[in-house]
Amino acid sequence: MGGGLCALLLTISATVAQSGSLIATQVDTGTVLAVFDVPEGSGWCVLWHHSVQGFEVADCYENREGRMVLVRSHQPDFAAGLGHIPGRGVQMSDGQGGYWIEGIDEPVPNDAYILRPGVGFVDHQIRANGMEISLSALAPRARVRIALTGN
Template structure:
């Protein structure tokens, strides 16, 4: 019985040590807009609609050893402000006329950044698994801090 309890405790400690939280906070009011449990190796995407072309763009991140890392980006077109920067990941076709930039593997400085969600159809969102939260609906044009914490 002692060995089973010890194994259970080790498993619990490993799970706790690998767990983090992704939090979106309104900078001016400190109001928490969204919180996601992000275990080690789990990922999420920040999505929005391009302000000129209207198609959806996605920047996807992972929790890697407690660090927020930009892993890849999906861009359906070479519209204004988009495009692959040589030496920063590899561009591959998405099979539908757009492209993925894979293998960016860029840690986000300080595990956080400020986003100013666009209003209306731009609709900045965070998606993790089957859950999606619209930052544009909760804090349009406000400064929102997106941070990975707790590791």
């Protein structure tokens, strides 16, 4: 009986260790705007439209051993504020005139950051698990904390 209980506890512990949640919270009110299940090894992207050129930019993250890690970025053009920084990932063509910066592999300090979603066509969104949530629609210009928790 003791061995079975130990096996059950190890299974539960392994499951808890591999689970994680991505939570977007409005800082000033504490309102939870979105929650995504992001187990170990899974990822999500924060998307927005460039304020001058209007194309969609994506920064993509992954839950790596309970840490929020910036993995890659998609940038359709070399517009203002965009571009590859040598030594920070590898730039490669996306085959459509833009580029991916792959292998950034940069842990996010404290597994969280603050974003102030733009209004209108900028439309900051989180895409995870086949769903998209518009932070711009839920909390335009508000301070939003995006955090990986539960690991």
